[in-house]
Amino acid sequence: MTLEEARKLAEKLREEINYHNYRYYVLNDPVISDEEYDQLMHRLLELEEKFPELVTPDSPTQRVGAPPREGFATVTHSIPMLSLQDARNEEEIREFDARTKRFLNLPPDAIIEYVAEPKFDGLSCEIVYRDGRFTLASTRGDGVVGEDVTPNVRTIRPVPMRFVKKEGVPGYLEVRGEVLMRREDFEKLNQELIKKGEKPFANPRNAAAGSLRQLDPNITASRPLDFVAWGVGLVEGVELETHWETLAMLEELGFKVSTPRRLCQSIDQVIEFYRELEEERDLFPYELDGMVIKVNSLELWERLGTTARSPRWALAAKFKPRQRTTRILDVVYNVGRTGTITPVAVLDPVEVGGVIVSRASLHNFDEVKRLDVRMGDTVLVQRAGDVIPEVVTVIKEKRTGREKPIHPPEECPVCGAQAVKEGAYYKCVNISCPAKLVQAIKHFASRRAMDIEGLGGKTAELLVERGLVKDLSDIYYLEKKDLLGLPGFAEKSAQNLIEAIERSKNPTLARFIYALGIPNVGEYTAQVLARHFGSWEILSRASLPELLEIKGIGPETARSVVSFFQEARNRQTVERMFQAGLKPKEEVQPKESPLAGKVVVFTGALSSMTRDEAKALVEELGGTVSNSVSRKTDLVVVGENPGSKYQRAQQLGIKTLKEEEFLKLTGRA
Ligand code: IVH
Numbered sequence: 001m002t003l004e005e006a007r008k009l010a011e012k013l014r015e016e017i018n019y020h021n022y023r024y025y026v027l028n029d030p031v032i033s034d035e036e037y038d039q040l041m042h043r044l045l046e047l048e049e050k051f052p053e054l055v056t057p058d059s060p061t062q063r064v065g066a067p068p069r070e071g072f073a074t075v076t077h078s079i080p081m082l083s084l085q086d087a088r089n090e091e092e093i094r095e096f097d098a099r100t101k102r103f104l105n106l107p108p109d110a111i112i113e114y115v116a117e118p119k120f121d122g123l124s125c126e127i128v129y130r131d132g133r134f135t136l137a138s139t140r141g142d143g144v145v146g147e148d149v150t151p152n153v154r155t156i157r158p159v160p161m162r163f164v165k166k167e168g169v170p171g172y173l174e175v176r177g178e179v180l181m182r183r184e185d186f187e188k189l190n191q192e193l194i195k196k197g198e199k200p201f202a203n204p205r206n207a208a209a210g211s212l213r214q215l216d217p218n219i220t221a222s223r224p225l226d227f228v229a230w231g232v233g234l235v236e237g238v239e240l241e242t243h244w245e246t247l248a249m250l251e252e253l254g255f256k257v258s259t260p261r262r263l264c265q266s267i268d269q270v271i272e273f274y275r276e277l278e279e280e281r282d283l284f285p286y287e288l289d290g291m292v293i294k295v296n297s298l299e300l301w302e303r304l305g306t307t308a309r310s311p312r313w314a315l316a317a318k319f320k321p322r323q324r325t326t327r328i329l330d331v332v333y334n335v336g337r338t339g340t341i342t343p344v345a346v347l348d349p350v351e352v353g354g355v356i357v358s359r360a361s362l363h364n365f366d367e368v369k370r371l372d373v374r375m376g377d378t379v380l381v382q383r384a385g386d387v388i389p390e391v392v393t394v395i396k397e398k399r400t401g402r403e404k405p406i407h408p409p410e411e412c413p414v415c416g417a418q419a420v421k422e423g424a425y426y427k428c429v430n431i432s433c434p435a436k437l438v439q440a441i442k443h444f445a446s447r448r449a450m451d452i453e454g455l456g457g458k459t460a461e462l463l464v465e466r467g468l469v470k471d472l473s474d475i476y477y478l479e480k481k482d483l484l485g486l487p488g489f490a491e492k493s494a495q496n497l498i499e500a501i502e503r504s505k506n507p508t509l510a511r512f513i514y515a516l517g518i519p520n521v522g523e524y525t526a527q528v529l530a531r532h533f534g535s536w537e538i539l540s541r542a543s544l545p546e547l548l549e550i551k552g553i554g555p556e557t558a559r560s561v562v563s564f565f566q567e568a569r570n571r572q573t574v575e576r577m578f579q580a581g582l583k584p585k586e587e588v589q590p591k592e593s594p595l596a597g598k599v600v601v602f603t604g605a606l607s608s609m610t611r612d613e614a615k616a617l618v619e620e621l622g623g624t625v626s627n628s629v630s631r632k633t634d635l636v637v638v639g640e641n642p643g644s645k646y647q648r649a650q651q652l653g654i655k656t657l658k659e660e661e662f663l664k665l666t667g668r669a
Pocket residue numbers: 081082083084117118119120121122123124125140177178230231258292310311314316
């Protein structure tokens with residue numbers, strides 16, 4: 001490479017790094033992974049090493065972080081807050097040990113004691129204590145000058161305002177550590193932000209940074225931040241000899257301190273701990289991005305000194321990165337056990353956390369809309385532990401204009417039946433779709449549906465596995481001899497199941513409708529449909545406009561019902577069930593009843609009957625019971641100590657009845 005070529009490349013790299021610095025530190029919204037950022041930085045460092053004349057004072061290699069943001073006062077650190085040299089694997093950890101010994105003129109087999117501790121993925125912060133009291137807090141900033149975040153840090157609960165120990169403590173102490181957010185709290189915060197229509201954070205570290213660097217400390221106070229101390233700056237009033245002692249002192253003063261930490265007598269022990277930590281990283285409530293290895297003796301710290309960027313006595317041994325960017329090549333649909341069809345991004349394969357990832361979940365169509373993700377997009381993907389990889393953000397800067405929108409599925413990719421919308425999801429409308437058959441049987445047989453005792457999930461799985469049930473209606477064609485061949489079935493249990501199936505042949509219409517698992521049709525809706533149409537025959541011919549007119553049936557439900565009956569396989573399944581002798585009871589509408597077609601809500605305790613009895617009574621008289629009061633409610637029955645439903649009924653002007661009045665109305669008193 002000629003000097004001129006190198007100059008051009010260096011300039012290009014600086015431009016890019018500057019932009020990503022800005023995205024990361026100022027906007028808290030990075031568009032590349034740390035790994036990729038490190039690679040850019042490495043390339044620039046290498047280039048500048050080769051051609052030192054190219055180093056410019058404003059090169060990103062000449063500083064270690066972000067400049068203070070406007071709006072914050074600045075704090076000059078009494079000892080610069082440097083960064084750490086990186087190692088990516090065990091070989092590079094050994095290289096650090098060898099380098100350290102060479103620098104100290106020690107033989108390769110000399111023993112250096114190291115402290116190994118987690119590298120927390122947060123935001124570094126320095127807190128000053130005078131006479132044991134919290135006085136000043138600052139971010140690292142560019143390493144020399146940071147932002148004054150004193151009022152913000154004061155709101156972080158785990159940060160002590162006073163030392164818990166009073167004797168033998170430093171009169172002046174700069175505590176250094178990491179401001180963090182627990183993964184769990186990060187998820188919660190993101191849910192809240194999404195609900196409010198705000199942009200969620202890409203990861204816990206950005207969430208911690210975004211929460212701390214708020215000009216309004218009230219916002220910081222409302223965010224669940226944590227602080228873990230990993231070292232000190234300037235110390236006055238106590239003599240410390242080792243880093244291990246420093247951490248022990250911090251713990252005694254009342255700080256949360258890097259844990260688990262280990263005092264190692266050799267680099268082999270360090271590596272052993274490194275393996276353990278990486279293996280267990282998911283067990284920690286915080287995101288860890290590696291392990292920090294520090295020479296234990298502070299005297300050796302003096303001798304080793306620092307380079308412009310980092311101390312020679314410490315090393316960050318990184319874990320495999322879990323976020324990478326890649327492209328979405330295609331989108332396919334996956335059908336879950338319940339018939340939920342989820343969009344899955346097919347990726348240009350990329351290694352994430354040591355595993356090649358070629359697919360990532362897009363969860364559902366609300367998520368697709370929220371991310372505004374399109375086919376061909378460059379995206380940030382992440383995986384944690386055994387969790388399915390997911391798309392975190394779209395890198396819109398990389399769009400070419402040729403990206404294509406992702407459409408909801410029109411049909412089930414497994415069986416080809418119609419896909420209908422249920423909330424944020426799409427579901428297959430075929431009740432016997434192979435993807436969901438096991439769950440369909442389990443639901444069909446469940447207590448509140450057809451109530452077939454002895455037909456649970458395990459048996460359902462066996463029946464499907466052995467090919468005995470290929471269609472839901474096959475349940476009614478099972479014979480004792482089929483069951484006797486199955487593990488766990490003996491003469492008696494087989495007989496019992498056959499009898500239970502037989503007994504289920506005369507359900508109420510509502511139970512039967514519910515049992516079929518039509519998308520959007522739960523128990524309540526099934527009851528409404530049964531009441532309204534009275535017979536299966538009439539329901540099966542219902543048109544969309546007809547369904548839409550029914551109180552309590554929304555457009556998604558109405559469409560589901562129509563799609564269900566449009567699917568020939570569903571009609572055949574039900575027909576086969578009927579041929580086997582299944583016959584739902586027709587519901588005759590007790591038109592004369594005072595509760596016919598009425599929606600009733602109960603609140604408070606009833607003295608003359610249980611809730612279940614009251615519900616049965618209402619249903620017997622042609623009404624339905626709902627759990628919440630809405631404009632569709634006709635009547636609220638008020639017992640002892642009524643809840644908020646009573647007030648709501650009054651607000652909406654809905655008729656309320658005392659228990660005695662209800663009993664009179666229903667002819668029970
Ligand atoms: S010691 C001279 N120990 O990593 C710097 N740093 O890449 C000494 N970090 O700025 C740093 N956990 O924000 C140290 N246990 C730990 C750490 C840790 C996280 C962060 C810290 C530092 C950055 C360096």
